[in-house]
Amino acid sequence: MLETYSAASCAQLNTQKSFLIPLGSWPDGLTFNEITTVRQAEMLGMTVCNSFEERVEINWTKTTALTRVTLFQQIHRNLNLFERVWHVNIFCLSKLWYLAQILPLPVKYATVIERAVSFYIWKGYLYKLRKAQLVLPKDKGGLQLIAVKEKCQALITRNIIRGQRGESDPMDNEFWKRHIPLFCSRKSPLPQAIQNLWKIIESYPPDLITADTKQQTKLIYKYIIKNSIHSPRIVEQFPNQRWQKIWHNIHVANIPTAWQTTVYCYINEIIPTEERKHRHHLTDSPACKICGFIDTLKHRITICGTAKTTWNGAKKSIAANMAYVKTE
């Protein structure tokens, strides 16, 4: 076969540099033209081997380790909360998405990655917010952090849906149509992880299956996130505030991210005041280290040190603006 190929294409195959991977029921020892047989090999940016489970394990172990290293290498950057979330979304997690389109992400690796992300984002903070809040959209009190497990699920199910619609392989449009019955049959030879994905796809509403290709991953991701949505703790505590307006104001354009971070932490009550630390037995006294009054959040922005001048100034300026609007 190789000789026919060489004659037809006028290309000579270098048998020294080539290798064979035995797939399916091909026995290990079998070889031809003295080409070396290997158990696994690097192809198109991933490790290929005979067993599907092994392929998932090898590739995700490697990619998870790489992502963790990236996060720990970047940990000494002087970034605030908002910038760290951007950094994770745009840079640190980007290596995952290629593999996530081809191989399902096992839960144990998703947990490891999410832990590393949480460690990176919250380094230096005494009080933290739940991951479920950070992944919410900005108008719901989150920071739009990408949820790893959910995004990976969206990517791979999107690919299977596309395949089923005959869009994935221009050479063989019938491939998925021939293989779909395998998903559904009880004695399916397909790996359990893939069969589970098919069950997930079946639970999607029909408009997700037929959605426009460009928007599909986004829509599936939003659908999965919506199912596991939690209100931020502070919203549950004070449900009668105009939260949408509050979240909107934090994310108004042209405000430095350092200020946004401070206001966001203030509103979510994760600033470690002396009073709070005292309540949690982390300090001996609830008194402010600057002026000696009880150090609460309100104390910090209205009374303590220079805050008093700024607070009164801001109040006056708002009052003046309101009066101006009234007379107009």
Ligand SMILES: [Zn+2]
């Ligand atoms: Zn004070």
